[in-house]
Amino acid sequence: xxxxxxxxxxxxxxxxxxxxxxxxxxxxxxxxxxxxxxxxxxxxxxxxxxxxxxxxxxxxxxxxxxxxxxxxxxxxxxxxxxxxxxxxxxxxxxxxxxxxxxxxxxxxxxxxxxxxxxxxxxxxxxxxxxxxxxxxxxxxxxxxxxxxxxxxxxxxxxxxxxxxxxxxxxxxxxxxxxxxxxxxxxxxxxxxxxxxxxxxxxxxxxxxxxxxxxxxxxxxxxxxxxxxxxxxxxxxxxxxxxxxxxxxxxxxxxxxxxxxxxxxxxxxxxxxxxxxxxxxxxxxxxxxxxxxxxxxxxxxxx
Amino acid sequence: xxxxxxxxxxxxxxxxxxxxxxxxxxxxxxxxxxxxxxxxxxxxxxxxxxxxxxxxxxxxxxxxxxxxxxxxxxxxxxxxxxxxxxxxxxxxxxxxxxxxxxxxxxxxxxxxxxxxxxxxxxxxxxxxxxxxxxxxxxxxxxxxxxxxxxxxxxxxxxxxxxxxxxxxxxxxxxxxxxxxxxxxxxxxxxxxxxxxxxxxxxxxxxxxxxxxxxxxxxxxxxxxxxxxxxxxxxxxxxxxxxxxxxxxxxxxxxxxxxxxxxxxxxxx
Amino acid sequence: xxxxxxxxxxxxxxxxxxxxxxxxxxxxxxxxxxxxxxxxxxxxxxxxxxxxxxxxxxxxxxxxxxxxxxxxxxxxxxxxxxxxxxxxxxxxxxxxxxxxxxxxxxxxxxxxxxxxxxxxxxxxxxxxxxxxxxxxxxxxxxxxxxxxxxxxxxxxxxxxxxxxxxxxxxxxxxxxxxxxxxxxxxxxxxxxxxxxxxxxxxxxxxxxxxxxxxxxxxxxxxxxxxxxxxxxxxxxxxxxxxxxxxxxxxxxxxxxxxxxxxxxxxxxxxxxxxxxxxxxxxxxxxxxxxxxxxxxxxxxxxxxxxxxxxxxxxxxxxxxxxxxxxxxxxxxxxxxxxxxxxxxxxxxxxxxxxxxxxxxxxxxxxxxxxxxxxx
Numbered sequence: 001x002x003x004x005x006x007x008x009x010x011x012x013x014x015x016x017x018x019x020x021x022x023x024x025x026x027x028x029x030x031x032x033x034x035x036x037x038x039x040x041x042x043x044x045x046x047x048x049x050x051x052x053x054x055x056x057x058x059x060x061x062x063x064x065x066x067x068x069x070x071x072x073x074x075x076x077x078x079x080x081x082x083x084x085x086x087x088x089x090x091x092x093x094x095x096x097x098x099x100x101x102x103x104x105x106x107x108x109x110x111x112x113x114x115x116x117x118x119x120x121x122x123x124x125x126x127x128x129x130x131x132x133x134x135x136x137x138x139x140x141x142x143x144x145x146x147x148x149x150x151x152x153x154x155x156x157x158x159x160x161x162x163x164x165x166x167x168x169x170x171x172x173x174x175x176x177x178x179x180x181x182x183x184x185x186x187x188x189x190x191x192x193x194x195x196x197x198x199x200x201x202x203x204x205x206x207x208x209x210x211x212x213x214x215x216x217x218x219x220x221x222x223x224x225x226x227x228x229x230x231x232x233x234x235x236x237x238x239x240x241x242x243x244x245x246x247x248x249x250x251x252x253x254x255x256x257x258x259x260x261x262x263x264x265x266x267x268x269x270x271x272x273x274x275x276x277x278x279x280x281x282x283x284x285x286x287x288x289x290x291x292x293x294x295x296x297x298x299x300x301x302x
Numbered sequence: 303x304x305x306x307x308x309x310x311x312x313x314x315x316x317x318x319x320x321x322x323x324x325x326x327x328x329x330x331x332x333x334x335x336x337x338x339x340x341x342x343x344x345x346x347x348x349x350x351x352x353x354x355x356x357x358x359x360x361x362x363x364x365x366x367x368x369x370x371x372x373x374x375x376x377x378x379x380x381x382x383x384x385x386x387x388x389x390x391x392x393x394x395x396x397x398x399x400x401x402x403x404x405x406x407x408x409x410x411x412x413x414x415x416x417x418x419x420x421x422x423x424x425x426x427x428x429x430x431x432x433x434x435x436x437x438x439x440x441x442x443x444x445x446x447x448x449x450x451x452x453x454x455x456x457x458x459x460x461x462x463x464x465x466x467x468x469x470x471x472x473x474x475x476x477x478x479x480x481x482x483x484x485x486x487x488x489x490x491x492x493x494x495x496x497x498x499x500x501x502x503x504x505x506x507x508x509x510x511x512x513x514x515x516x517x518x519x520x521x522x523x524x525x526x527x528x529x530x531x532x533x534x535x536x537x538x539x540x541x542x543x544x545x546x547x548x549x550x551x552x553x554x555x556x557x558x559x560x561x562x563x564x565x566x567x568x569x570x
Numbered sequence: 571x572x573x574x575x576x577x578x579x580x581x582x583x584x585x586x587x588x589x590x591x592x593x594x595x596x597x598x599x600x601x602x603x604x605x606x607x608x609x610x611x612x613x614x615x616x617x618x619x620x621x622x623x624x625x626x627x628x629x630x631x632x633x634x635x636x637x638x639x640x641x642x643x644x645x646x647x648x649x650x651x652x653x654x655x656x657x658x659x660x661x662x663x664x665x666x667x668x669x670x671x672x673x674x675x676x677x678x679x680x681x682x683x684x685x686x687x688x689x690x691x692x693x694x695x696x697x698x699x700x701x702x703x704x705x706x707x708x709x710x711x712x713x714x715x716x717x718x719x720x721x722x723x724x725x726x727x728x729x730x731x732x733x734x735x736x737x738x739x740x741x742x743x744x745x746x747x748x749x750x751x752x753x754x755x756x757x758x759x760x761x762x763x764x765x766x767x768x769x770x771x772x773x774x775x776x777x778x779x780x781x782x783x784x785x786x787x788x789x790x791x792x793x794x795x796x797x798x799x800x801x802x803x804x805x806x807x808x809x810x811x812x813x814x815x816x817x818x819x820x821x822x823x824x825x826x827x828x829x830x831x832x833x834x835x836x837x838x839x840x841x842x843x844x845x846x847x848x849x850x851x852x853x854x855x856x857x858x859x860x861x862x863x864x865x866x867x868x869x870x871x872x873x874x875x876x877x878x879x880x881x882x883x884x885x886x887x888x889x890x891x892x893x894x895x896x897x898x899x900x901x902x903x904x905x906x907x908x909x910x911x912x913x914x915x916x917x918x919x920x921x922x923x924x925x926x927x928x929x930x931x932x933x934x935x936x937x938x939x940x941x942x943x944x945x
Contacts, residue, residue, distance in 0.1 A: 043391055044413055047432065052424075104324050123332055127335065134532075244536060258426075261427050
């Protein structure tokens with residue numbers, strides 16, 4: 001596993017007809033290079049692909065061989081349909097909230113000078129890269145019955161509010177956790193919008209509001225669609241934040257899956273739920289790929 | 303005439319409202335982190351706000367507690383193994399993915415990158431099923447392997463981007479001057495792409511160090527990584543020591559970000 | 571393979587031979603059937619526009635592009651199975667490809683280190699190579715601290731420090747300005763003579779090719795169109811592509827009327843005008859041919875004076891272009907425009923656009939091109 005390939009230079013002045021990435025000494029060296037991919041493929045086959053197939057198998061496995069009973073259970077019990085309903089409700093609300101908060105911030109970020117933009121970006125990235133468990137724990141400290149907010153309210157003699165272990169907690173925590181994804185996606189689109197379009201619109205007689213509405217907003221729409229889709233998909237599979245901040249009535253799919261695995265009662269049912277979640281997520285990302293292109297997603301991660 | 307900043311156009315009050323909104327959102331983004339750091343230095347006996355005074359009591363508790371220390375050490379070991387594995391596999395794979403053309407390349411890309419898309423809980427139970435079959439529950443090696451599924455795509459994304467920007471003529475020059483392809487890689491290519499490789503290692507380490515779900519399902523009571531112990535502690539009873547642990551984790555994230563930023567600057 | 575390390579050991583460049591070299595990428599053929607013999611110590615240039623296959627040919631010699639067919643011989647040994655790192659070729663790349671993470675000295679020492687030379691000797695050799703390219707004392711600089719011309723010198727030093735018998739150069743002067751380029755051309759020639767290397771040089775710049783080369787191979791559409799000395803290519807281009815690519819030319823088509831024993835042929839242009847041209851090889855009456863006449867071989871004839879061996883046509887001046895060291899006149903004849911270039915400024919002193927003038931040229935300077943379908 002040592003051979004590596006030089007590549008033909010494709011500088012503009014080089015011969016235009018020359019094309020391709022060819023091996024130095026014919027196919028021998030080239031095929032040797034490809035072996036470098038092998039360790040990663042073997043690793044993923046054992047520790048990712050096989051276990052994923054295993055989940056599929058388990059979801060169809062019953063005491064007497066093949067069965068659809070696990071999937072049937074999801075439909076039969078209103079409890080589980082309710083879980084899906086809650087999951088989508090939360091995901092939808094969180095998407096809306098992140099968009100509402102993220103759009104103005106991304107707009108200012110995209111138009112800010114170098115220094116201000118750097119500072120805003122640093123804040124967004126710090127939040128993005130801080131442990132999600134830590135960030136959620138912080139909200140427990142802030143929102144709890146003895147938390148920061150209630151201590152302050154009591155200090156002012158204003159009584160107390162219940163913000164933890166219910167839907168409010170889940171929405172605040174998840175909006176907080178997913179906001180950086182929205183801001184970064186919006187920013188990547190907005191930073192590519194030529195500001196002269198807006199000046200042109202103003203010059204052509206549009207008011208500032210109309211210039212925004214007719215020019216900037218439509219141009220930023222790919223970011224809105226991409227960011228919303230991304231946040232929605234991630235919300236649907238969320239676990240840590242709703243588990244810590246939510247109450248009994250805020251059970252989401254991932255939490256149910258984890259419970260069934262943790263308690264060891266019904267791995268087949270957990271697998272079926274996992275497959276449904278996987279199908280939903282995959283469908284979401286395929287839509288994302290259609291509308292925005294998955295490539296942009298991976299590039300922004302780098 | 304007020305100076306227009308960027309394309310935030312319009313009347314003064316509109317602009318002010320917009321900036322106010324942006325500042326509020328920023329405060330929202332930073333508030334929890336600031337509160338964690340503030341309270342971690344509190345001298346109060348519970349998490350009073352505002353903190354009554356300054357003290358390092360929670361850090362002392364954290365660093366004196368053998369259980370927390372065991373978890374910290376385990377997390378470091380697991381993350382180091384995971385980072386090493388994913389960087390080696392990821393760099394090798396990136397070389398092929400960036401430079402070679404072969405049938406099924408898209409499929410390989412999809413396979414390698416899909417752990418970024420599959421919900422964390424699904425990967426966690428997949429890995430859990432596998433290692434329960436292999437009777438490796440509680441094994442740090444199992445945790446590292448499972449987390450590497452998540453960090454490998456991060457490494458591939460970052461290193462591929464770096465390799466894409468690498469001028470292949472440099473490697474050709476090394477070869478025509480007498481270096482074998484292997485030596486050319488180690489003498490020329492690797493030193494030049496090393497900032498990208500190092501920053502991929504940093505992010506892989508951070509992701510692995512922060513990962514909860516995979517080790518949560520694999521852990522037994524003697525092998526709890528830091529996030530797993532935080533989780534247990536948070537779900538059982540709230541131990542204020544967590545606040546010190548949390549600040550330490552914020553510091554880790556900050557360190558990774560600052561070093562990655564410095565690397566990026568050194569490249570240009 | 572490293573060769574004698576001692577100073578002053580006479581060692582000539584190696585001959586290089588390309589035999590039926592071909593390169594296809596799927597449907598597209600980049601190089602078709604290139605055969606070329608390069609003598610030991612010769613400076614040969616592959617000249618052609620982009621897409622002509624010259625760089626691909628060079629990359630096949632270097633070993634970075636596997637040939638689809640054909641064989642390459644260096645010193646009469648086939649090297650098809652030799653990997654690039656063992657071909658013992660020096661190479662200067664288009665953008666120099668200096669290793670950015672190494673100092674100048676480390677860059678130049680690289681090929682010696684790869685060959686396992688002892689440290690002391692490496693230091694000496696590096697210093698000598700820097701001396702050779704006139705950059706002594708630059709050892710510890712980083713490549714990015716150097717100017718383009720200096721980088722070019724370091725790249726050259728690195729390519730020659732291990733005394734390769736063949737040096738490949740891929741558009742090495744492409745990114746330098748004109749003055750510096752001319753200076754470096756002379757430097758490269760000096761070093762080549764001093765080390766007596768075989769040089770295979772790729773460029774799209776005909777002036778560069780004409781000044782530097784012993785011979786030039788003009789490439790077009792993956793084929794070598796013509797190989798020859800700069801003067802031969804200029805004076806006797808084999809087809810319209812070569813004539814046009816190497817310098818400017820007037821092309822006049824026509825039909826051969828008669829072929830005379832004195833080595834000239836009489837050709838009639840479509841307009842009915844007749845001219846005489848030197849001919850070689852198989853020219854027969856009735857053939858349609860294209861004649862190439864260099865603008866500087868045409869002169870303006872103020873009045874009639876037709877001395878018999880010369881062609882003389884009459885037309886009107888349609889344009890006068892002053893280009894510094896010379897003046898160009900465009901002479902319109904009914905259905906064709908001839909370009910006349912002269913350095914004699916007095917000659918056309920009184921000439922004005924619209925004047926009727928004679929255009930005169932010698933049959934000896936009129937090359938009949940094979941009427942190839944090539945553009």
